[in-house]
Amino acid sequence: MKSTTLIPLVLVAAFLHGPAFAEEATLEPASAPVDPDPAVRGALALPDVFPINMGFKSLTSKPDAPNHGFDTLANAGRYAVHHGNAAKMNEIKKAFPDVMTISMNPLEAERSNHVDKAATGNVWPGFWLYRAGSRLTGAVDQSTTQIPVEDASRFTTRDYALVCSLDAKGRPEFLASAANGAEGTYEIVNVTGVDPKKNTLTVVRGQTGTTAKSFASGQSAALPFREAWHQDNKMTLIRANYSLVAPRHPKSGDNAAEFWARARGAAVRDGLNDGTEQDVVNCLAGDWADVDLDFVPDGGFIDGINTWSLGWQEHVAMVRGIIGPHRILQHDCTTATKGYRGWKNVNGIQMETFGKGEDFSENFDLLSQWVKYTEAQPAFSYGYCRARTTTYGGVQPDHDWMFRKQFAVGLMLGMPHPYGSGPNFGLFDWDEQRGGELDDYAWLGRALGPYERDFGGLGTKDLLAGGKWKVAIADGFAATHRGKPSDPEGIEIKIAQVAPLLQGQDPVYRGVMLQWNSDALDLQRGAEYTLVFEARASDTITFDGKTYEQMPAFMRVGDFKGTVHRFNLIVPGEWRTYRMSYVVPKDKGNARFDASFQLAEEAQRTFHLRNIRLYTGTADRLKREFENGLVLLNESQVEPWTVDLGPGEYRRLQGTIRPDINDGSTVSGTVTVPSRDAVYLLKPRSGDAPEEHASAGR
Ligand SMILES: [Ca+2]
Ligand SMILES: [Ca+2]
Numbered sequence: 001m002k003s004t005t006l007i008p009l010v011l012v013a014a015f016l017h018g019p020a021f022a023e024e025a026t027l028e029p030a031s032a033p034v035d036p037d038p039a040v041r042g043a044l045a046l047p048d049v050f051p052i053n054m055g056f057k058s059l060t061s062k063p064d065a066p067n068h069g070f071d072t073l074a075n076a077g078r079y080a081v082h083h084g085n086a087a088k089m090n091e092i093k094k095a096f097p098d099v100m101t102i103s104m105n106p107l108e109a110e111r112s113n114h115v116d117k118a119a120t121g122n123v124w125p126g127f128w129l130y131r132a133g134s135r136l137t138g139a140v141d142q143s144t145t146q147i148p149v150e151d152a153s154r155f156t157t158r159d160y161a162l163v164c165s166l167d168a169k170g171r172p173e174f175l176a177s178a179a180n181g182a183e184g185t186y187e188i189v190n191v192t193g194v195d196p197k198k199n200t201l202t203v204v205r206g207q208t209g210t211t212a213k214s215f216a217s218g219q220s221a222a223l224p225f226r227e228a229w230h231q232d233n234k235m236t237l238i239r240a241n242y243s244l245v246a247p248r249h250p251k252s253g254d255n256a257a258e259f260w261a262r263a264r265g266a267a268v269r270d271g272l273n274d275g276t277e278q279d280v281v282n283c284l285a286g287d288w289a290d291v292d293l294d295f296v297p298d299g300g301f302i303d304g305i306n307t308w309s310l311g312w313q314e315h316v317a318m319v320r321g322i323i324g325p326h327r328i329l330q331h332d333c334t335t336a337t338k339g340y341r342g343w344k345n346v347n348g349i350q351m352e353t354f355g356k357g358e359d360f361s362e363n364f365d366l367l368s369q370w371v372k373y374t375e376a377q378p379a380f381s382y383g384y385c386r387a388r389t390t391t392y393g394g395v396q397p398d399h400d401w402m403f404r405k406q407f408a409v410g411l412m413l414g415m416p417h418p419y420g421s422g423p424n425f426g427l428f429d430w431d432e433q434r435g436g437e438l439d440d441y442a443w444l445g446r447a448l449g450p451y452e453r454d455f456g457g458l459g460t461k462d463l464l465a466g467g468k469w470k471v472a473i474a475d476g477f478a479a480t481h482r483g484k485p486s487d488p489e490g491i492e493i494k495i496a497q498v499a500p501l502l503q504g505q506d507p508v509y510r511g512v513m514l515q516w517n518s519d520a521l522d523l524q525r526g527a528e529y530t531l532v533f534e535a536r537a538s539d540t541i542t543f544d545g546k547t548y549e550q551m552p553a554f555m556r557v558g559d560f561k562g563t564v565h566r567f568n569l570i571v572p573g574e575w576r577t578y579r580m581s582y583v584v585p586k587d588k589g590n591a592r593f594d595a596s597f598q599l600a601e602e603a604q605r606t607f608h609l610r611n612i613r614l615y616t617g618t619a620d621r622l623k624r625e626f627e628n629g630l631v632l633l634n635e636s637q638v639e640p641w642t643v644d645l646g647p648g649e650y651r652r653l654q655g656t657i658r659p660d661i662n663d664g665s666t667v668s669g670t671v672t673v674p675s676r677d678a679v680y681l682l683k684p685r686s687g688d689a690p691e692e693h694a695s696a697g698r
Contacts, residue, residue, distance in 0.1 A: 275328025
């Protein structure tokens with residue numbers, strides 16, 4: 001899975017530096033939420049001068065990394081924001097109290113080895129259960145190493161699994177009977193072999209401090225833990241069940257979302273740092289999830305509602321209650337349909353591997369929505385450039401455009417944009433961060449307005465004009481619709497029922513969709529197009545009598561026959577214009593426009609869509625003017641962008657990292673921004689204006 005490949009570096013740090021959280025994760029209720037006294041901790045704010053320089057995993061680069069000499073505490077003081085290992089963040093915070101520090105918390109990774117009983121401490125195993133298990137089909141005594149189950153394909157070698165008796169309702173008996181610290185009637189085994197034909201598991205008995213027990217056929221089951229991480233082919237980190245219907249501890253009454261909220265909230269509240277980033281968050285429970293433990297995989301969906309996503313809403317509300325309003329609570333959200341969503345308590349998202357390919361329009365829209373809609377202030381979202389470049393990573397030919405482009409994204413939205421080169425995290429020196437020879441980390445000064453989008457790259461003819469769309473509803477789904485996309489209020493599609501999620505099925509790409517239903521429209525291979533449309537969707541969900549607000553809907557847009565890239569989007573409650581630019585592949589699909597809007601993730605959602613258009617060219621040409629400079633970002637994958645600068649003379653930075661680009665030359669009349677690149681220009685400075693910014697920024 002894509003996300004798995006992104007996890008390692010984050011977790012490796014947890015292993016290297018030990019648990020970020022020490023003793024907070026107890027089963028006792030945390031003390032009452034503190035009243036955040038503004039005199040003690042005032043409201044946080046991002047600098048209002050740019051750029052907002054940020055370090056990612058600061059102070060961690062290795063001695064042989066090209067940035068090691070730069071990745072020092074002294075240089076950390078020149079950055080406005082840092083993210084990383086809690087111990088390193090503490091170091092920075094102590095030295096530079098005004099610098100914003102955000103500690104990383106990779107889910108349950110603060111306990112570096114959950115399958116080691118000594119490390120799990122008193123974490124109740126009921127919190128971990130959510131992967132579909134299987135009932136035993138034969139009796140097991142204390143020495144059996146071949147456990148017969150109904151469906152061995154639900155297990156993988158290296159799983160740790162919990163074997164337990166079932167109660168009269170067919171639920172794991174220990175869930176109701178275990179007391180804090182008591183082992184209950186379960187045993188943890190290590191699965192070393194899976195035979196899906198004979199439906200047997202080869203196991204090592206009595207693991208993680210449990211002892212081998214006897215289990216009756218049919219009235220017992222084996223439930224695998226869900227791996228969050230493994231090392232040396234051994235499961236080392238387990239994911240917890242974040243669903244609203246997850247097991248509750250018989251003594252404390254907490255479910256996993258609440259248990260971890262207390263632990264994390266207390267750690268942030270009692271820590272030095274300005275906030276925390278929750279790593280590896282996923283609003284979908286994923287394959288083989290069985291959140292209600294009825295042995296039927298459900299993907300986290302109960303009665304058509306994503307109870308996993310709602311569990312996260314409860315979690316963040318509780319964390320916010322504990323940490324108060326003046327801390328940053330940020331969540332991982334690399335892609336819209338998998339990452340965290342909900343705008344009530346989270347300041348923003350961290351998008352790892354932001355916009356490396358055709359995801360730019362999608363990613364930029366998600367980032368923009370978070371900056372705009374989050375209710376927790378300050379908004380704090382950024383795309384994170386984790387890519388080897390030419391300067392840091394030795395990639396040839398020139399790949400430094402990745403940094404320039406991504407850094408410009410942060411500038412467009414008034415957010416930071418950190419950089420890390422592959423495994424070499426830490427601080428990196430770039431001309432664009434400090435204005436080259438100006439050595440001013442706030443060299444651009446204040447923004448003179450929001451970013452502007454240049455539509456000059458778009459064709460003027462709507463290639464979909466007069467076309468028709470149809471609503472398609474698959475078996476097991478129910479939906480009603482009225483109106484047409486060409487109506488002023490668009491088409492309304494109301495989802496009434498969604499089919500149970502089948503194993504291996506994509507929860508978004510199924511069920512109800514709005515499909516192109518007109519004559520063939522042949523596109524040009526290798527050419528760039530932009531799909532433009534407006535959408536809104538109901539953003540409240542009710543489950544078990546409780547209403548959850550500000551929960552944008554999922555939507556997937558694209559041509560599912562391979563011509564058009566698929567865009568994973570979230571849809572707010574108000575009309576929003578989406579502009580998705582993409583290149584028709586040169587050698588796959590049929591180059592025929594055949595787009596659809598996939599809508600049926602959850603019951604209770606009502607979508608509205610209108611004004612669906614298609615133009616040639618890109619809409620991703622962005623510019624923003626600052627007091628001291630101009631930043632131009634061209635995300636077109638095929639066309640350079642020539643920009644009329646008007647009267648006046650600009651100058652390129654005079655840099656040392658890329659002196660070939662930042663050559664100090666004068667620019668006037670027009671400037672050309674190469675495709676997928678950004679240009680940073682300095683306005684002529686006069687008088688003493690720069691001094692003011694040098695003191696205001698970092
Ligand atoms: Ca992360
Ligand atoms: Ca189930």
